[in-house]
């Protein structure tokens with residue numbers, strides 16, 4: 345049965361001093377990217393001692409300036425923490441930071457909790473759970489939704505599944521990073537399944553938003569007027585509203601990269617393929633993101649998928665702010 349766990353959310357900035365005395369759990373965050381940086385800062389605001397590992401020195405420096413404790417690598421982080429959140433991009437990176445050379449599993453104390461937040465296949469989440477169980481550790485499958493802005497404000501949605509012990513160990517941490525936490529089962533993998541369904545919609549909606557804006561521009565419409573009207577009409581979507589401003593400002597700094605959707609729609613299609621289940625819209629959207637990646641836009645914001653449409657002049661950076 346799906347359970348929606350009510351979480352306490354304090355809107356607006358919270359002084360870390362208000363909470364610092366109240367929480368002595370040591371939390372580790374591996375991956376300080378678009379999502380992980382916001383998660384780490386949310387935990388700091390709620391008074392947790394937060395350690396972090398990332399291969400990017402500049403991300404660690406920013407985190408240290410905010411009051412966090414940088415770790416040399418995931419193994420060094422594991423030695424210090426009771427709970428770690430894995431916020432890297434995919435299964436290969438998750439494998440590396442947990443089980444690879446200098447991986448966190450080599451140093452975590454028995455009974456510690458690993459919260460897996462990257463979008464991965466349900467099968468991978470299940471296999472991580474089994475391997476951590478054998479190492480005397482707990483695992484919570486906890487993919488995220490809401491984008492970088494909601495990760496930063498601590499308002500994202502989490503789709504969690506895992507053993508009751510894992511849920512219990514995470515109970516005081518999840519409200520610090522999420523506005524809504526769903527409990528979708530007591531086995532790892534179920535959370536990742538619903539995330540895959542979300543990614544089908546997210547990817548199709550971004551590709552559709554790009555196609556719609558490309559047509560509006562092709563037909564000579566003012567893109568800002570089109571955005572204003574569509575966001576107040578039945579064709580609107582969360583993704584249209586969220587991503588089209590990036591197109592309007594010509595700013596493709598990645599908040600979620602094109603290559604994330606090459607990965608995620610690939611996971612969607614793998615899921616359908618396993619039971620021979622047709623997913624025609626997901627397949628079409630995947631092709632658009634693959635084309636954008638092949639054209640060199642893989643590290644740009646996913647709204648750069650609009651660059652695949654020929655014969656249109658896109659708004660340039662500097663015309664408006666994001």
Ligand SMILES: NC(=O)C1=CN([C@@H]2O[C@H](COP(=O)(O)OP(=O)(O)OC[C@H]3O[C@@H](n4cnc5c(N)ncnc54)[C@H](O)[C@@H]3O)[C@@H](O)[C@H]2O)C=CC1
Pocket residue numbers: 374375376377378379380397398399400403431432433434437440441461462463464488489490491492599600601604608
């Ligand atoms: N960006 C978004 O809007 C959303 C992303 N997601 C998912 O969240 C996960 C993270 O996505 P983003 O934050 O966008 O990715 P990102 O690429 O911005 O961040 C990943 C971070 O992991 C670090 N990293 C990679 N390998 C590492 C290693 N071996 N050791 C330490 N650090 C390492 C990278 O340096 C980077 O800072 C992905 O699975 C993505 O699909 C989920 C919801 C929204």
Ligand SMILES: O=C(O)C(=O)[C@@H](O)CO
Pocket residue numbers: 488489490491492542543546600604
């Ligand atoms: O937030 C989500 O859910 C998403 O899938 C995107 O923002 C991009 O990964």
